[in-house]
Structure formats: C-alpha cells, structure tokens
Amino acid sequence: MRILVVGGGTAGTILANNLARRLAAETRSGKVKLTMLSASDRHMYQPGLLYVAFGQMTPDQLYRDQAGLLEPNIEFHVDPVRQFVLDRKQVKTESGKTYEYDLLVIATGSRIVPEETPGLVEGAETFYTEAGAVRMFRRLREFQGGRVAVAVGVPHKCPIAPVEVMFSLHDYFKSRGIRDKVSLKYYYPINRIHTIENVAKWAKPEFDRLGIEYETLFNIREVDPVNRILKSEEGIDVEYDLLIVIPAHRGMEVIERDKLGDGGWIPTDRNKLTMNGRDDVYVLGDTANLPVSKTGSAAHFQAEVIAENIASIVKIGAPVRDYDGKIYCFIEAGHDRATYAMFNYMNPPDLKPPNKPMHWFKVAYNQMYWTSVRGLL
Amino acid sequence: MSEVKVVDARNTFCPGPLMELISNMKHAKVGDVIELLSTDSGTANDVPEWVRKVGHEMVGTEQVGDTWHLKVRKAK
The missing domain is CATH 3.50.50.60 (FAD/NAD(P)-binding domain)
Incomplete structure (x- = not known):
C-alpha cells in the first residue's frame, strides 16, 4: 500500500x-x-x-x-x-x-493573507511570521507610549493568541515602567471577548483588573496607515499609535x-x-x-x-x-502565569485560575514540542 | 447568480457559530444567503445582533429540534 x-x-x-x-x-x-x-x-x-x-x-x-x-x-x-x-x-x-x-x-x-485587507500590510504589526514577529519586537522596543490597538481577522489560527498577546503587552510595558503611558485596547469580531464562552468569562475580569479596554463586534475592514486609523465593517473608526493585528487566514x-x-x-x-x-x-x-x-x-x-x-x-x-x-491549549496569562483550555465537540473547557507552574510547563513544552512532533509524546 | 450555502456549526465551541458565519460571509457574494446551523441557543440572539450592526439581512430564524437554522443574506 x-x-x-x-x-x-x-x-x-x-x-x-x-x-x-x-x-x-x-x-x-x-x-x-x-x-x-x-x-x-x-x-x-x-x-x-x-x-x-x-x-x-x-x-x-x-x-x-x-x-x-x-x-x-x-x-x-x-x-x-x-x-x-x-x-x-x-x-x-x-x-x-x-x-x-x-x-x-x-x-x-494555512497562510496569513494580510494583503486582502487594504492598508493592513503597511499599517499593522503581526507576529504570525518570523519577519513580522521580529519587526513587532523592534516596534515594541521603540514604543514610548500611546494608544495600542489589537484587532483580530477571521478566520485565524491559534484562537487563544489574541488574549495571550494582550496579557503579554501588559506585562511587557509594565516591565519597562511605561504601562501608565500606554492604553491597551482589544477589538474582537463577535459579541464577547473570546469565541469560547468560558474563556471570555475568565478573560473579561482579568482585562478589567489590568486596565485592558475592549470593543466587541469589530471586524477589520481597512487600515489608513497614513492617518493611523483602523476601520471596521460595523462602521467604527479607531485612531491608534501602534496597531497589532492577528491577520485573517486562508488554506x-x-x-x-x-x-x-x-x-x-x-x-x-x-x-x-x-x-x-x-x-x-x-x-x-x-x-x-x-x-x-x-x-x-x-x-x-x-x-x-x-x-x-x-x-x-x-x-x-x-x-x-x-x-x-x-483540543488542549495552553493559555499564557502574561509572562509568568498560565492556564489551559481542554475541550471537545460536546464538552466546553473549564478554565482554572492561572498559576506559575502551568507557565513553566508551557515553557518546558516549547522544547518538548520536538518530542511531540516526532510522535513520541 | 446568488447561492445558498449551509454552514454546519453544530456542537462546536471554537471557533463557534458566529465566527463561522463571519468567516463564510467574507467569501460570499452580495446577494448570497448563508444558512447557519447551530446547537448553541445564544446564537439566536448573537447572529441577529451582528447582522443588524454590520448591515446584512436576516432572512429567517427557525428552531428544528435542537438545531437553530439562521439564514442571512449578504447585503454589502
């Protein structure tokens, strides 16, 4: 055969x-x-x-x-x-x-298709490619304060990434001592802050506690990179100083x-x-x-x-x-805590409060992946 | 020519029915109808709210057994 x-x-x-x-x-x-x-x-x-x-x-x-x-x-x-x-x-x-x-x-x-959204390539950072992730880090290092907008295209790979990047941005700017000079706002396509209801229920109070703002029912239509404006299908215009986008994907x-x-x-x-x-x-x-x-x-x-x-x-x-x-997904809740979501077609995930050992497990898994991909783990 | 496409989002938590609808709507032509199947009762409210806000058109909402059938026409 x-x-x-x-x-x-x-x-x-x-x-x-x-x-x-x-x-x-x-x-x-x-x-x-x-x-x-x-x-x-x-x-x-x-x-x-x-x-x-x-x-x-x-x-x-x-x-x-x-x-x-x-x-x-x-x-x-x-x-x-x-x-x-x-x-x-x-x-x-x-x-x-x-x-x-x-x-x-x-x-x-799959592949990202940022070129299908007008202005996105010129106006937004993304971490879904090697070159994009390096460029985003350089932009973050240069950033001294202002409005950071994070928006999410549909469909996208790794649905946990949008919330993870918000927690990481909070911790990153906090570690640089400029969190009070940065406004973080999250724009999500549907009418809660994550598509999995239990993830949304967990993340919302975490966002509130960390001062992360959010707007839902927001689908990216185009970006005006010259005037730094993000426009939605729903008719909302958003001004930004740094735009980070999880781009839409295709096969x-x-x-x-x-x-x-x-x-x-x-x-x-x-x-x-x-x-x-x-x-x-x-x-x-x-x-x-x-x-x-x-x-x-x-x-x-x-x-x-x-x-x-x-x-x-x-x-x-x-x-x-x-x-x-x-499915079993780690969820990084910042730079030193994590939780996870495990679910299948019939049973939703039951999220536990984030903790440090789960973060260390994720860090270890970043190396264990090479065992996993060999089909051993 | 306009088409009717069925999107089966029954028994799914991620990406979920509304996300599946938005994804499919992006690739549809103006005038096409998407019939979304969902077993999540929240969908019956979530979908019309988004459709109203974005400016598409609800064509029908019906519950058959455990399944919601929501028909949406792409308007722009």
Missing part, C-alpha cells in the same frame, strides 16, 4: 512518525511505502513566534531540519504540490514528478486552485477525518474545514486518530477510532 502524506508541518509530521512506527514491520517487508512531501526542508515551532515578538526567544530557536525529525522508514522529498488529481489517485509536484497513492493524507496548513493556494474547498479549507468528516466523498483521502490540521480551532493541538490529536486508523486499515482492513474534537 502506498501512503502519501502531503505537508510537513505539525499535523503531517506527527501523523507520519506515528504511522511509521505502527507500520515498521510492513514498511520493512515492502508491504507499505510511506512517503512525505513538504514545501520546506525546515520545520518551524509556530507558537514560538509570540515569544519572538516579545524578545523572549530568537528565531533560530524555532527551527529544526525536517528530515531529522522523521522516522527512517519515511521517504521524504522537499517538493511542493502543484496539483491534486484525486480521480486518478495522483499528486503532481513543482519538480514535475507524479506521485501515485492508495491512501492520501492532506496536511498543507494553501493549491487547495483553492484545484477546487478542493472554499477558502482553501477542505470539507472533512468531523469524526472520520476523511475528505467528504472520498474515503481514500484524509485531511487534518488547519487544512480541514472542521468546526474546531486551527491549532497545533487539534492537529496533534487528529494525527493520532488518523495514524491509528490507517494502521488498522493495513492490519485488519478497517479503521477503529473516531475523532471527538479533542
């Missing part, structure tokens, strides 16, 4: 490693061939970008060589996909090669180009994690249009389910597990 994994991010890498160990005997005997295609020879720990934006990590600490993360029985090629030809069970790549498969896994991820271009899903998100069965209408194509991570957060945690738990199911298909001819929507 030829199993082809497209995408070497968190989702694809955890899945491929987990599967490679489950099918070690089958790959040795030649019964199974496991191949991964990725657009990059490097793997980035994306949650680290928030720390780069506050000078707590440097960009080089976020990367490892992708090949070194993979089990030896995975054939790895840096060769971005140019076209999915699902009716012929083929994937064509930029190098001109054609890969044939019996089972395909699509984990191509990868090849997904849209091949009409696999609107916005680059592939319609996916929420329990089986197969592409709708195609049992030979699995989809996970940001690429899936599932009603769950686009985060590494979702990708991790989905990868475990798919790996177990593909291994079971090889061994007994049928999948054995459903994905229940499980």
Whole structure:
C-alpha cells in the first residue's frame, strides 16, 4: 500500500512518525511505502513566534531540519504540490514528478493573507511570521507610549493568541515602567471577548483588573496607515499609535486552485477525518474545514486518530477510532502565569485560575514540542 | 447568480457559530444567503445582533429540534 502524506508541518509530521512506527514491520517487508512531501526542508515551532515578538526567544530557536525529525522508514522529498488529481489517485509536484497513492493524507496548513485587507500590510504589526514577529519586537522596543490597538481577522489560527498577546503587552510595558503611558485596547469580531464562552468569562475580569479596554463586534475592514486609523465593517473608526493585528487566514493556494474547498479549507468528516466523498483521502490540521480551532493541538490529536486508523486499515482492513474534537491549549496569562483550555465537540473547557507552574510547563513544552512532533509524546 | 450555502456549526465551541458565519460571509457574494446551523441557543440572539450592526439581512430564524437554522443574506 502506498501512503502519501502531503505537508510537513505539525499535523503531517506527527501523523507520519506515528504511522511509521505502527507500520515498521510492513514498511520493512515492502508491504507499505510511506512517503512525505513538504514545501520546506525546515520545520518551524509556530507558537514560538509570540515569544519572538516579545524578545523572549530568537528565531533560530524555532527551527529544526525536517528530515531529522522523521522516522527512517519515511521517504521524504522537499517538493511542493502543484496539483491534486484525486480521480486518478495522483499528486503532481513543482519538480514535475507524479506521485501515485492508495491512501492520501492532506496536511498543507494555512497562510496569513494580510494583503486582502487594504492598508493592513503597511499599517499593522503581526507576529504570525518570523519577519513580522521580529519587526513587532523592534516596534515594541521603540514604543514610548500611546494608544495600542489589537484587532483580530477571521478566520485565524491559534484562537487563544489574541488574549495571550494582550496579557503579554501588559506585562511587557509594565516591565519597562511605561504601562501608565500606554492604553491597551482589544477589538474582537463577535459579541464577547473570546469565541469560547468560558474563556471570555475568565478573560473579561482579568482585562478589567489590568486596565485592558475592549470593543466587541469589530471586524477589520481597512487600515489608513497614513492617518493611523483602523476601520471596521460595523462602521467604527479607531485612531491608534501602534496597531497589532492577528491577520485573517486562508488554506494553501493549491487547495483553492484545484477546487478542493472554499477558502482553501477542505470539507472533512468531523469524526472520520476523511475528505467528504472520498474515503481514500484524509485531511487534518488547519487544512480541514472542521468546526474546531486551527491549532497545533487539534492537529496533534487528529494525527493520532488518523495514524491509528490507517494502521488498522493495513492490519485488519478497517479503521477503529473516531475523532471527538479533542483540543488542549495552553493559555499564557502574561509572562509568568498560565492556564489551559481542554475541550471537545460536546464538552466546553473549564478554565482554572492561572498559576506559575502551568507557565513553566508551557515553557518546558516549547522544547518538548520536538518530542511531540516526532510522535513520541 | 446568488447561492445558498449551509454552514454546519453544530456542537462546536471554537471557533463557534458566529465566527463561522463571519468567516463564510467574507467569501460570499452580495446577494448570497448563508444558512447557519447551530446547537448553541445564544446564537439566536448573537447572529441577529451582528447582522443588524454590520448591515446584512436576516432572512429567517427557525428552531428544528435542537438545531437553530439562521439564514442571512449578504447585503454589502
């Protein structure tokens, strides 16, 4: 059986490693061939970008060589996909090669699209890319006081990041002794300060206690970078001195180009994690249009389910597990405290008060990730 | 030509029904209708509040069993 994994991010890498160990005997005997295609020879720990934006990590600490993360029985090629030809069970790549498969896994991820909002590239800082996070840190260091506005595009990866950046901004300016010269205001798309009700209930009194202001039902329409004005779809204009934006995301271009899903998100069965209408194509991570957060945690738990199911298909001819929507997200509540949100499709998270040990656990996880992505943790 | 698109946001806490609606509305054309399915009772109030504020049009609100069906037409 030829199993082809497209995408070497968190989702694809955890899945491929987990599967490679489950099918070690089958790959040795030649019964199974496991191949991964990725657009990059490097793997980035994306949650680290928030720390780069506050000078707590440097960009080089976020990367490892992708090949070194993979089990030896995975054939790895840096060769971005140019076209999915699902009716012929083929994937064509930029190098001109054609890969044939019996089972395909699509984990191509997402990308920010700030260029789709007028003025955003020129007027706003963001920490969702390496260059953006470094630039944001420089702007923060230069900032001596004024109005800081933080706004959130839709849809976006890592839904906890908007509240985390507010707590980090508060602690950052406090540590520089200029918090009293900075007004922090948060603009959120829906009518509470976080989409998860229990996170909103927890964060609101924390914002109030720290003097963080907020406005809800605010969706970014455009930015006037010359006059430093942020404008919303709802008709509100906001003046700012420093604008930080969590930009809107799309799936990868090849997904849209091949009409696999609107916005680059592939319609996916929420329990089986197969592409709708195609049992030979699995989809996970940001690429899936599932009603769950686009985060590494979702990708991790989905990868475990798919790996177990593909291994079971090889061994007994049928999948054995459903994905229940499980997600576990750390929530940094500043530079020395954290909490977490654990939930699934049916059960909302029950947030505990932030504490220092949970923050230390998160700091440790920033290194443990490299064990996690190898499919060991 | 205008389309009706169904967005199934039942049994989800994140990103949640209203966020799913906003996301899908961005890529819709003026005149398109999105039918949002939600099992969150708060959605029946949250969606009309946003639709009114942003200037789209509520076409219908109906509860069938545990599921709310909210139809919204993109107006701008």
